[in-house]
Amino acid sequence: MRFPVLDGWRGLCAIFVSLFHLSVLSHLYPNAFIRGSYLFVDFFFVLSGFVITHAYIGRLKSAPAAGSFLVRRLGRVWPLHAATLIAFIPLEIVKALASGGETPAFTDRFAPSSILSNLLLVHSLGIEDRLTWNMPSWSISAEFFAYLTFAALCLLARRTWLVTAAAVALSAAGAFVVMGWSDHYIDTSFDLGYFRCLYGFFTGHVVYRLFVAARRAGIDSLPASGMVECLSLVAVVAFVSAARANALSFASPLLFGLVVWVFAFEGGVFSRLLAKSPFQWLGARSYSIYMAHALVIALFQKAAAVMQKLREQPVFVDQTIDGVETRLISFGGPWAMDALVLAYLATVIAVSAVTYRFVEIPGQASVNALLLRRRKPVARPAAVEIS
Numbered sequence: 001m002r003f004p005v006l007d008g009w010r011g012l013c014a015i016f017v018s019l020f021h022l023s024v025l026s027h028l029y030p031n032a033f034i035r036g037s038y039l040f041v042d043f044f045f046v047l048s049g050f051v052i053t054h055a056y057i058g059r060l061k062s063a064p065a066a067g068s069f070l071v072r073r074l075g076r077v078w079p080l081h082a083a084t085l086i087a088f089i090p091l092e093i094v095k096a097l098a099s100g101g102e103t104p105a106f107t108d109r110f111a112p113s114s115i116l117s118n119l120l121l122v123h124s125l126g127i128e129d130r131l132t133w134n135m136p137s138w139s140i141s142a143e144f145f146a147y148l149t150f151a152a153l154c155l156l157a158r159r160t161w162l163v164t165a166a167a168v169a170l171s172a173a174g175a176f177v178v179m180g181w182s183d184h185y186i187d188t189s190f191d192l193g194y195f196r197c198l199y200g201f202f203t204g205h206v207v208y209r210l211f212v213a214a215r216r217a218g219i220d221s222l223p224a225s226g227m228v229e230c231l232s233l234v235a236v237v238a239f240v241s242a243a244r245a246n247a248l249s250f251a252s253p254l255l256f257g258l259v260v261w262v263f264a265f266e267g268g269v270f271s272r273l274l275a276k277s278p279f280q281w282l283g284a285r286s287y288s289i290y291m292a293h294a295l296v297i298a299l300f301q302k303a304a305a306v307m308q309k310l311r312e313q314p315v316f317v318d319q320t321i322d323g324v325e326t327r328l329i330s331f332g333g334p335w336a337m338d339a340l341v342l343a344y345l346a347t348v349i350a351v352s353a354v355t356y357r358f359v360e361i362p363g364q365a366s367v368n369a370l371l372l373r374r375r376k377p378v379a380r381p382a383a384v385e386i387s
Helices: 004-021 037-056 063-097 112-119 135-157 160-181 193-216 225-242 247-264 269-274 277-284 286-311 334-375
Strands: 316-321 324-329
Touching: 004 037, 004 135, 004 247, 004 269, 004 277, 004 286, 004 334, 037 135, 037 193, 037 225, 037 247, 063 112, 063 135, 063 286, 063 334, 135 160, 135 193, 135 286, 160 193, 160 247, 193 247, 225 247, 225 269, 247 269, 277 286, 286 324, 286 334
Parallel strands: none
Antiparallel strands: 316 324
């Protein structure tokens, strides 16, 4: 059983996160909802816990099964992660060859010393002191270690109710650590990213168990599902807009868990919309959108820097929003910058289509084929009858 509506949600969340990271002085940039859209990373964590539980809760009963699960998950996330990481290196080489840059190449977040931690997927465990290279990839590191935790939990607890009880404890522990030690509310990444992911991932696990319990109780659809979905969407927009830089953000996995539970029933008009082909197309490529958009932003920033040199006029402006001073691309009026945002989204989607076709799918297929070859039984010679 798939949840196509939740796949549609995944595509929308990837688009909103990519808009959050784009530093262009358009009508969208100061919008409260866009400035809070980093919270959709927590939606990813909750959704991941939900679908991973659905797919594997009854299958991880032995060490070989757990090992295959982890290899499959690594094959799902690592090839594209490695490819986007490597793609940043030529940009730094060009920066090193160019003169007059504000910061030297291969320094700060692009320090060569952080390449190894990125390749090993440990850069969300407090090893680095800042976001490095492909900045959104910290969440891939955190999520892979959540997979490890989930596999270990299934092996140790055995019984489903024990797994769920432990999941509640792990979610609460992740929330406790983030609330107690994060300097930016739930917006923690390279330092406490694993604990933030634990909070969301195991919230998703619990939501799935509640969904199954509802189905077993005979609830196949929600009453007034269209109205319930509408209220859920309004709640998401209001919450993301209000919680972008305050303690309310700590509740984001809980709200997103409720939204995932509502849309898992796939009963309302918004579910039918999200099940349409355009949203399914975006959902299938959501991981590529999420991983490639920072690379596209880097290319846009390089192009803006070249434009500034050619025009000999400022192309960047400094603005303070939510107490944070940010350098934004601005070489025209807000409507011209809106057009640039649309061009950026089109570029991100086009690049993601390429990476999905030539990196993401082949990488996953190669790992799956390797597992199948390892599992293939060795043919034994037929017994020879002696007459």
